[in-house]
Amino acid sequence: MSDSYETKSTGTLRATTSNNTGRYERTGLAELDNVHIPAACFIRSRPESANLPQHWSSQVHPEGQIYFCRQGAPRVVTEAYLHRPETLGKVTRWVQKIEEMLADQHFRMTEQVELFIKIEEDDCAYYFVDHVTHTEFWLEELNTYDLGLPPVVSLQQFSIISEELYWSHVEHFPMHFGGVSTESLDSLLCVLTHAICDQMTSKVSTFPYSKQECEGFVSLLKNSRGHATDGNITCVVGRIWSLVFRNRYLTQYGQENSRLSRDQSVLYAPETKHQWVSTLANRVSFNISERYLAQLDDVFVDHLVYSEQWKNLIAGCLKDWRASLHGAFFGLMLHVFLLSLQSCPTLAVTSALLFGASLLGSTLLMHRYGPLEGISATQAMEYLESIQSPTFKFRFVALMFALPDALRLWGMLVFFANGICMTHAYLGTAFAAGISIAALLVIFMFQWTTSERFNNALANLRSFRSQDDTYTSLV
Incomplete structure (x- = not known):
């Protein structure tokens, strides 16, 4: 059976849902004017139902929207303004048409069933609800796509x-x-x-x-x-x-x-490949982008966003970007000392540019995402939908989030390299080489001891020692 009914005289009847009535999308404007007030006139702030047909009444939603209800089997509700005769005529005609369809299809209606209708020029949209079974239903066979449902x-x-x-x-x-x-x-x-x-x-x-x-x-x-x-x-x-x-x-x-x-x-969801992109992004960003990627994936599981997690994500990112901004500004200030020292101009300019780019990136990201911290879960979902790549998902977004901190770290490395060059100029090659080797050893030990591989190896060693102690005590 089709999803709409057509007649030459009355237009088309189509199925809709209570989430697709355009209730909050109206564009009508009210015109204010002076009104004559009779003497001793006591006006009650509720709609007038006296000029409506029998069994019809008007109601006001707590938000202020007026709607109209007809008692009967089924009850009828509509937001069409029945105080206009032409609108009342359309509503009456469509209600009669739907009641004829109910009779033809032998649908048994009670006063616990409600019919909603929405007048659309010469056409009409409708749905039924049942207050006993708490369901919404229609007169024809449909699928979720026809109704705009997921x-x-x-x-x-x-x-x-x-x-x-x-x-x-x-x-x-x-x-x-x-x-x-x-x-x-x-x-x-x-x-x-x-x-x-x-x-x-x-x-x-x-x-x-x-x-x-x-x-x-x-x-x-x-x-x-x-x-x-x-x-x-x-x-x-x-x-x-x-x-x-x-x-x-x-x-x-x-x-x-x-x-x-x-x-x-x-x-x-189909798996995405392009592992080389992930590897390159992690190397460039010192694995910082991997952390942001995990956070983005966690907040957008199955395209579902929770408001609390979104707020925590943005709040954490803003905190990171402020820290990167302060660090980049401090790094730029260190370049003042290079003006009075014999440094490598190329390295000095490079580190200054990296710190400046980090500072600029932090500022732009805070300006872009600061207002998004308080948006609703639906708005957050729509935003993440718009920035997610079908191929790379959030990989490039995560890299963008990581750039301020990554640029700051690259700036520090170049600044340190400039320091090695100045050490070579003032104290000789041997001393500069010793400082470089010591620094590399410190960096290597830090990376190793804070890595997951080191912790796993340490845990295995403890487990082995525990087993060895048990064996010795048994012997």
């Missing part, structure tokens, strides 16, 4: 998306149907309580909100008990539940390969 691994996983869409509808139209049940509110409290425990006992929790944020949600919902029928509370519960089900979809909740920790990848 792909799923099974029909069972689609049920999670369907419930997310249902709670999104509840959030958008909370004022008319009597509120959420106490069971739904209590169940949400239990979910958030588990999330708090998970955040307290694990650094890789898959819940998208921090312990403090979850505690805020719990406090909010506990204060709402006893007011579950109020539309404002209904809106709150709907919004939080929709976020929970969105996270359940992303973590493969209830599926064979569910995500049990934030850093666990559960989606197939």
Whole structure:
């Protein structure tokens, strides 16, 4: 069956979802004017429903958006402005058309089923929700691509998306149907309580909100008990539940390969080669780019971004770049002493350029990424999507992050080489060679003792000695 119905007189009926109604994309502008106020006129700040057809009423969302509801089986909700006669005529015509389709297809509707319609010139978009099963559904066979929904691994996983869409509808139209049940509110409290425990006992929790944020949600919902029928509370519960089900979809909740920790990848992704690029980047950056690459990969597992981890990543990068800026500035200041000493001009200019490039790179990166520290997880995901290479992933981004510190270290090495040249000029070749060999030995020992290979070798040696001591005591 097709994903739309066409008629010559009324346009096209198409399926949509509660996340794709264009609710926050309107561009209409209000015109202010003076109004005549009758004597002794008491105006209540709520919409007027007297001039609407029978069974229709107007409601106001807690955010201020007016919408209209018709009681019946099914109930109908729409954000089309029914106080305009032409709009009311279109809504009435499309509701009748859909009711005829329901009758033709023998769909049994109750007052717990709601129909949403959106007027689009001569066309109409629609979906149904069921307040009993907490699902969203349509009259024709569709696939997720038709509805602009993400792909799923099974029909069972689609049920999670369907419930997310249902709670999104509840959030958008909370004022008319009597509120959420106490069971739904209590169940949400239990979910958030588990999330708090998970955040307290694990650094890789898959819940998208921090312990403090979850505690805020719990406090909010506990204060709402006893007011579950109020539309404002209904809106709150709907919004939080929709976020929970969105996270359940992303973590493969209830599926064979569910995500049990934030850093666990559960989606197939082809491996990238080009090992020579990684090797070259690590050599040039003293392996600093490898650290940033690991951090970027960790914050973007399966293209999923958690707000807390993103903030920690950017905060850590900004701290590193400030340290590189200060180090590069200090290195530049050291060149003042070279003016009065017999140094190698080429090396002096090279080290100064490297320090200057490090200082400039740090400044530009802080200017670029400082404002990104406070963006939302969705915005962070979209940004990382835009800068990730299909072939090299985050390899070049990591190298860019590492450049300020790498340039500073290269500047220090060239500055040290200039110092060796000055030692040769003032104290002779033998002394300069001795200083160079000693420095190389110190660098080698530092690299070796701080390397993973050295630590593994030391651990193996301790294990061997422990076994030898055990053997000697037995003898």
